[in-house]
Amino acid sequence: MHTSTLIKIRGYHLDLYGHVNNARYLEFLEEARWEFLEKQADLAQFMSSGLGLAVVNININYRRGAYMNELIDIQTSLSRIGGKSAVMKQVIYLQGTDKLVADAEITFVITDMKTQKAVALEGELLAQLQAWQNPLV
Template sequence: MQTRTPIKIRGYHLDLYGHVNNARYLEFLEEARWDFLERQVDISSFTGSGLGLAVVNININYRRGAYVGEEIEVVTSLAKLGNKSAVMHQDVVLKGTDTLVADADVTFVVTDQKAQKAVTLEGDLRAILETWQKNSV
């Protein structure tokens, strides 16, 4: 599944130079990942199962400044599924256009909250993640 999460750029998102501060993109990307997950699973059931999600790496490429009053969309999809980790790809675009503002690859693991360690992505868990990936194409 691919989701599109709209965000309006506000004055408090800006830095000294009048464009969105690089650190704010982490928040935009996080908001979009939550949106993606909420459309896929019941978050309370997931966390109630003793599993959690942990980001282990983020790579962001900044392509164009974003400015107050502009509207962006964060397009999120599951790009890669490994043995113990997966990668979400996120494009930040000007809403209604193909203009790329930033793009990111976010690597995450599914954790056993009690043991505080990553679990192998297998069985039912892997099947669920594979449907997310298949629907992202």
């Protein structure tokens, strides 16, 4: 399963060169990940379970500038699940086109909020993550 998040590029997203500043993509990607999670899970229940999510690695490839008033479409999916970590794939297109703006892989762990340590992705937790999984091509 994947979600699509639209974001309109505003003037405050731009740098002195007139395109989206590279650091802003972290915010755009996070917004899309939250939307993905809201559609997949009961976040209130998850947060009250004593578990949390922690990003441990982000790799972004910038492919094309994004400019004021353009709409970008961020497609987010859970692409891989390991023993203690999982990877979300995010692809940003100029809305309505095949023009690739950026793509990213975000590795995260699920942590025990008391110990602040990653928990094993097994049992019911693994089954839930597997239900979300559908890699973007």
